[in-house]
Amino acid sequence: MEKAVVPVTKHLEKKNNIFVIFILLILVIEKPSFANEDLLHEGKILSHFAGCYGCHTSKNNTEFSGGYEIRTKYGIFITPNITRDNNHGIGNWTESEFIKAIKTGVSPQNTPYYPSFPYVWFQKMSEEDIIKIFEYIKSLTxxxxxxxxxxxxxPYNFRNLIWIWKILNEKISHSSETIILKNNNNLLSRGKYLTEVVGHCGACHSPRTWFSIVKNKSDLSGRGESFKNGKDSAPNITSAEKIGIGLWSESDIIFYLQTGIKPDGDFANEDMQSIIDDGTSHLSKKDLKAIATYLLK
Ligand code: HEC
Ligand code: HEC
Known part of the structure; x- marks a missing residue:
């Protein structure tokens, strides 16, 4: 009798083993890919909000393949291809080369980048966030x-002159380390990080001194047009009541950063509308609330 039982249990054991292996495989394969998808999604949102998508994507072209023109008083900048193509993109860049470029504005070959690539603002971006952007861009075609x-x-065509600009900028530019905390501490510091660092709102909304250096990155009191035929002025977005947006409510700001519609029913102009469409409209309500809290502090 025993002889007959053994093969049955063996058979069952074998079946169980296969079942256990199957479950383990699902756990091994599925779990990291769920986590990975979340990270890629965060990378996508960050790459939009930080303007990487907006500046490095031109009409009807592959995402991040560059070719977008930035017209300034120094001339026209054409954004590079930052897809993972090995020849004309950043396919063979390492993670640390990418972090160095974003935080310091220096290429893997140790040449300086023009500040039209707003690395000056990304200096304090967390490496974790930069890696999420890197992974997301690498996951695309x-x-x-x-x-x-x-x-x-x-003489702006001489790239090495940027080294001098970088030294001047280092000496002149700063941001306020301390912020006056009226209410929610965490919301305010998240708001400051999003506004001043990742969103680099001051790249347009901060006054500039010579050579386009921003003296105080925390000053969002607006700027006039910087060149004759330019349309690069941006309004005061501080909590000042008459000259800023101090009379806007928190939800007015959130709604504006989602849609481009102002409290008086007016629409944002072209420049700000693309910041909204490509950038702020992708943010969660919580992050928009953090920005609104920071602007109204
Ligand atoms: C306001 C427009 C703008 C925004 C926003 C912007 N970039 Fe750029 N980026 C540029 C320009 C212009 C250059 C070329 C600079 C140069 O030639 O010195 C550049 C260069 C680069 C380079 C170097 C490419 C190479 O081939 O050497 C990388 C990498 C890069 N950007 C990634 C990013 C990422 C990631 C973000 C978002 C976190 C971002 N950029 C946001 C305009 C922008
Ligand atoms: C490329 C330049 C640029 C960047 C970057 C930019 N803005 Fe603006 N912003 C503008 C311009 C130009 C206007 C004026 C739009 C108008 O009046 O229709 C504006 C208007 C606004 C207004 C409405 C102010 C008013 O009085 O009507 C708010 C609020 C605002 N921006 C917030 C932000 C925030 C927050 C960020 C960062 C996430 C940001 N902006 C980044 C250019 C920019």
Whole structure:
């Protein structure tokens, strides 16, 4: 009798083993990929809010393949291809080369980048957030388009002059380390990080001194047009009541950063509308609330 039982239990054991292996496989394969998808999604939102998508994507082209023109008083900058293409993109960059470029504005070959790439603002971005952006961009389709060179006026076409600019900027520019805390501490510091660092709102809303250096990155009191035919002015977005947005409520700001509609029913102009469409409209309500809290502090 025993002889007959043994093969049955053995058979069952075998079945159980296969079942256990199957479950383990699901756990091993599925679990990290869930976590990974969450990270990629966070990377996507960050890459939109930080403007990487907006600046590095031109109309009807692959996402992040560059070719977008930035017109300034120094000439026209054409954004590079930052897809994972090995020849014309950043396919063979390491994670630390990417972090170095974003935080310090220096390339893997140790050449300086023009500050039209707003690395000055990204200096304090967390490495964790930068890696999420890197992973997200790497998960997308590469594009092998080679981008045109910038057409800059003399002497700005000499890239090595940027080293001097970088030293001046280091000496002159600062941001307020302390913020006056009226209510929610965490919300305010999250708001400051999103506004001043990742969202680099001051790249347009902060006054500039010579050579476009922003003296105080925490000053969002607006700026006038910087060149004759330019339309690069941006309003005061501090909590000042008459000249700023102090009369807007928190939900007015949240609604504006989602839709571009102002409390008086007016629409945002082109520049701010693309910041909203490509950037702030992707943020969670909680992060928008943090920005509103920070602006109204
Ligand atoms: C306001 C427009 C703008 C925004 C926003 C922007 N960039 Fe750029 N980026 C540029 C320009 C212009 C250059 C070229 C600079 C140069 O030639 O010195 C550049 C260069 C780069 C480079 C170097 C590419 C190479 O081939 O050497 C990388 C990488 C990069 N950007 C990634 C990013 C990421 C990631 C973000 C978001 C966190 C971002 N950029 C946001 C305009 C922008
Ligand atoms: C590329 C430049 C640029 C950047 C970057 C930018 N803005 Fe603006 N912003 C503008 C311009 C230009 C206007 C004026 C739009 C108008 O009046 O229709 C504006 C208007 C606004 C207004 C409405 C002010 C008013 O009185 O009507 C708010 C609020 C605002 N921006 C918040 C932000 C925040 C928050 C960020 C960062 C996430 C940001 N902006 C980044 C250019 C910019």
């Amino acid at each position: 590469p594009d092998n388009k080679k981008r045109e060179k910038h057409t800059l006026k003399f």
